[in-house]
Amino acid sequence: MSSEYDLTIIGGGPVGMFAAFYAGMRNARVQLLESLPELGGQVQALYPEKMIHDVAGYPAIKGRDLVAQLKAQLDQFPIDIRLNSAVTDVTGAMGDFTITTVDGQQSHTKAVIVATGSGAFEPRRLAVDNATDFENQELFYHIPDMEQFTDKTVLVAGGGDSAIDMALMLEKVAKTVYIMHRRDRFRGMEHNVDLLKASSVQIKTPFLIKEMTRTENDQVQLTMKEVRGTAEEQLTVDKLIVNYGFIADNKVISNWQVTPTMEHRLINVDTQMNTDIPGIAAIGDTVAYPGKLGLIASGFGEAPNAVNQLMMTIYPERRSPLHSTTLFEKNSK
Template structure:
């Protein structure tokens, strides 16, 4: 089976921030690296909110998410890892020599000595608005994500949902739209407390506990009015709208990974202090990895990635240094520094 396959030291599954940084850091550790993503582009969950400002990455001033993704991609390619797009990994088979064969849903095979699972919440699919006929408006003014803010300028926007994204979108759109209304089934919001308070003290019209119960269209092509229903009393009211944004969460698809024998719950794999799973040679980083004192910021994903790669390196070579040398002393950067015109003393 392995005769025609190229063997890699580490295969990273998932191209979000953890996977991209792992691809970079494994290069620092002189590991032959492959990164596989089910999508046709890198970025992971960050692709959902390209215009969101990111404030919490160390040493990086506030930056648009899409710009941060671009910089992470550039960094991930520093040591020329093999990157494979459009393949969702479903199968895992351990060989007699301890290596693994990974199988994609499309049938392609990948041979690797270690595996790093950086799959976040799996293949994420937006939870759709479960109302009859809602899908017909998805090509006009019913949205499940916000790619650009400008199209909503001067419009009456209704947001259904109460998670981080719903709160963020409300705050971002409040100075642009003519009116923003947020409808949520619960009185409590899942967003960061500071952002929730900002939304509630702005001109955003917050209606709880309500849900969208019906959509109306006069022209048959776009939503012009919605009916919302009070969860407890059943009372209804109509709202005129120009656009509807739905944020009802995400559904995760981990495909065949659930059948590998990993110690998992619904959303995560449980890892040890070295980011090791219960299977030998398989590690995890980022949102998929669960452990005590977990930090779910993007910055935390970078730390996870480095720890997991270090563990994979030591798994392959117990005599290797426990971590990569810092960039100022790392031999792998000498030629790259010369290319940048940096003269080292």
């Protein structure tokens, strides 16, 4: 049975998008499958306003803008993009895998690249009894639109780079910004912490939110309790952003009939991004190997590696071009 596609990229986050683009440069017949209703993965769904600083060539770029640039790259090639298409099963073998998606559709592909990131995800929610009463009104788990925080008093809860980035972004538009962390020391990169301490953002540590009450003015009165202590503080804000990370799950992969070996919910790969299943590679946050860094920049480097080695396996008679200029010259003829 002949395959409909040379490569199927499973996962439409930034790394999956770049892999599909690079496969397009290799003249591969490509489909890109994404479980969410839009491309961009966690960057687009959770951090569209976050400034990203580790992408080569950009001193800083908003998450949504990075996704838009990646989409512009994709649009140069006839890549089949299917949204709302979670993969429920992979069967077959190298040269003719069958991909089944949640809507029951099936397609055939010679090889597969798994770029599902951390898998299905949802934010770690605030552990306060009535927190759901405030969600998407005063309580948010990401910043969908900066303008709704203009001239507001805002508290960001969290201590990592994402929380610090959010606080520094909000400083430019909000009236007052606080950041609360349960430890005295922040977990962000040293430069980010230095920027935070030099900013006007007011730091509250080490505290956790104990209670929250809506006031008559539609503000939120927060009771913050000292960690490993008895002290309490009250703070009234217009908006609360909780950035405690997210809960991710890649268990859907373990339900496939053809399943790469996984440890601690991550796929084991070799230096060429091959899994232990011939014809299936994996890249991005979903993989584990010695020295792996959980950066978008790392995933961008892994994508061409995976595409090239699979294309060489599928088409051994084709010589892999060394430079992108060579690829574009070839495709323009």
